[in-house]
Amino acid sequence: MHMLKTESLTHVYSSGTPFEHVAIYDIDFEVEKGEYLGIIGATGSGKSTFISHLNGLIKPTSGRVLYEGKDIHESKSFTRDTRFKVGLVFQYPEYQLFESTVFEDIAFGPKNMGLSASDVEERVLEAAGFAGLGDQLLKKSPFELSGGEKRRAAIAGVIAMRPEVLILDEPTAGLDPRGREEILRNVMNYKNAHGATVIMVTHDMEQLARAVDRIVILAHGKLEMQGTPAQIFSQDEALSALGLSAPKVTLVAARLRALGLKLPEDIYTTNMLCNALKELKQSKGKGESVRSNPGGDDHA
Amino acid sequence: MLKDITLGQFFPGTTIVHRLDPRIKLLLTLAYITALFLAQGVVAYALMFVVVLTCLTLSKIGPKAVFRGLKPIFIIILITVVLNIFFVHGETVLLEYRFIVITREGLYNAGFMASRLIMLIVGTFLLTYTTSPIALTDGLEQMLNPLKKIKLPIHELAMMMSIALRFIPTLIEETDKIISAQRARGADFESGSLIKRAKAIIPLIIPLFISAFRRADELATAMESRCYHGGEGRTRMKVLKAQGRDFVALLLGAGLIVVIVYLR
Ligand SMILES: Nc1ncnc2c1ncn2[C@@H]1O[C@H](COP(=O)(O)OP(=O)(O)OP(=O)(O)O)[C@@H](O)[C@H]1O
Ligand SMILES: [Mg+2]
Numbered sequence: 001m002h003m004l005k006t007e008s009l010t011h012v013y014s015s016g017t018p019f020e021h022v023a024i025y026d027i028d029f030e031v032e033k034g035e036y037l038g039i040i041g042a043t044g045s046g047k048s049t050f051i052s053h054l055n056g057l058i059k060p061t062s063g064r065v066l067y068e069g070k071d072i073h074e075s076k077s078f079t080r081d082t083r084f085k086v087g088l089v090f091q092y093p094e095y096q097l098f099e100s101t102v103f104e105d106i107a108f109g110p111k112n113m114g115l116s117a118s119d120v121e122e123r124v125l126e127a128a129g130f131a132g133l134g135d136q137l138l139k140k141s142p143f144e145l146s147g148g149e150k151r152r153a154a155i156a157g158v159i160a161m162r163p164e165v166l167i168l169d170e171p172t173a174g175l176d177p178r179g180r181e182e183i184l185r186n187v188m189n190y191k192n193a194h195g196a197t198v199i200m201v202t203h204d205m206e207q208l209a210r211a212v213d214r215i216v217i218l219a220h221g222k223l224e225m226q227g228t229p230a231q232i233f234s235q236d237e238a239l240s241a242l243g244l245s246a247p248k249v250t251l252v253a254a255r256l257r258a259l260g261l262k263l264p265e266d267i268y269t270t271n272m273l274c275n276a277l278k279e280l281k282q283s284k285g286k287g288e289s290v291r292s293n294p295g296g297d298d299h300a
Numbered sequence: 301m302l303k304d305i306t307l308g309q310f311f312p313g314t315t316i317v318h319r320l321d322p323r324i325k326l327l328l329t330l331a332y333i334t335a336l337f338l339a340q341g342v343v344a345y346a347l348m349f350v351v352v353l354t355c356l357t358l359s360k361i362g363p364k365a366v367f368r369g370l371k372p373i374f375i376i377i378l379i380t381v382v383l384n385i386f387f388v389h390g391e392t393v394l395l396e397y398r399f400i401v402i403t404r405e406g407l408y409n410a411g412f413m414a415s416r417l418i419m420l421i422v423g424t425f426l427l428t429y430t431t432s433p434i435a436l437t438d439g440l441e442q443m444l445n446p447l448k449k450i451k452l453p454i455h456e457l458a459m460m461m462s463i464a465l466r467f468i469p470t471l472i473e474e475t476d477k478i479i480s481a482q483r484a485r486g487a488d489f490e491s492g493s494l495i496k497r498a499k500a501i502i503p504l505i506i507p508l509f510i511s512a513f514r515r516a517d518e519l520a521t522a523m524e525s526r527c528y529h530g531g532e533g534r535t536r537m538k539v540l541k542a543q544g545r546d547f548v549a550l551l552l553g554a555g556l557i558v559v560i561v562y563l564r
Contacts, residue, residue, distance in 0.1 A: 016364035018311050057480050080486065088484045096481040098506040108503075112486030143510070157485060 005030040009063035023049040024221040038208040039201045041218035042243040047201045055086035087163030093154030097142035109161040127160035148179035165197040205247040209268035317359035317430045322439030324546040329427045331553035335560045344563045384410035433465035455531025
């Protein structure tokens, strides 16, 4: 059975006013247990709206959302249970911290679940561990943290509920490369430890190519394409028509190929490019020609 | 859920009502409110009702938007009605059961009060629905300009008002976001006792205040870096100028008051 599934999901904002806006339209989507899924789409394509449906925060205008085969709006108590099982980290979650200490803030979710004090503490410490927040940070006020630390505290607040599905809306936006790597590693660690399903909205194509099993593309509120990173990134023209593009390294590799280097087509991460170039260099050492047309410049 | 509060929201459009001079619209709203409070008797109320309906139709505001606007004050209307029915006692008793006495006068009163409240709200909505906050404060500033002679800081007041109006939707949106984030972590704003629900509000207020202060600070910096220094010597991009239709509207407004007074 699918972990989460939507059936012709449609959402209209401010219906009946001049501001009426169809944010998502007729989306059929499913995700399996343990899958790592990436969602991409241009600004305003409805990504945030879509994922807010998955834990029942927004009610669909029409269509259904099923969690393990059951409509999440079937009853109020089931909707609330779903919120704990489908953890949602919002875009820029750091503006939503509010408790007096980081510890208390992370404990908000587990407390709402009605856990005992010792269970809550265990959850908080575990979540802080996943998010890489040290003990001394837990005692601080959330407002004394740096931007990246705040972001991780907010993610810990959701992880503390031990959700089976972890959804993150652009968790790395506005962070430096190291902060980005840290968060992605935190998410991966959680996923591996609990066998959780992860859905991540992101604009970072290379990260998608590296980590996710499947990519879903939204455009103008519709589910436009889906497939493995390789399937998606090989369709360069379709991507640019949607205002998106393959990872930068893929474009670099394509340029190098055009200049005459014998590189494979499926290069989506910096690592892949490095390995391909190394291989090329070794074969060059053996005296084979690395260029298909002499004249191009070899920058390898 | 907070999105339902449309109070003070502007619905852009190009109808005749939208295009009226904001100063005239302010005056007309004042005239309308005066007329509403002067109105007595079924005929006068019916006339006021026709006026509201005509204006709504002219400005192409759908019934949905009107009902949404009335939703937040529904409770107030209900309380007014109940109080009037049970506590206004007149001559003709319709029903008497122990301490409950319902009279015809009570029912009449309830009906009048409710329609007065509803029409009052709808009338003021009409102003904010069809006039952008900027136009509104511009109009207000110009109407109050003579008061500058007695050293009242009219420009500053108008600027404060337009900023406040500008930030209502932003703050509502922000609150909505924070509510969503907390609901995503299992906060429950909808069920439980009143005290429990009131307590659930506290964690909302803190991040809201923080973001409001942050925004205020950013706005001040942005205004300063564009050399804003108050009203002195400031010119406007759009200069308000009353036209034929504005005078006609004004005449109609004056006419309404005369008729209502005549009907008393
Ligand atoms: N609360 C709302 N009321 C009305 N319209 C909204 C609301 N939230 C979003 N929209 C509109 O719905 C559309 C989709 O918004 P959404 O936030 O889902 O986009 P997104 O794909 O997440 O964009 P981004 O990449 O910028 O985060 C946008 O056109 C937006 O203007
Ligand atoms: Mg978004």
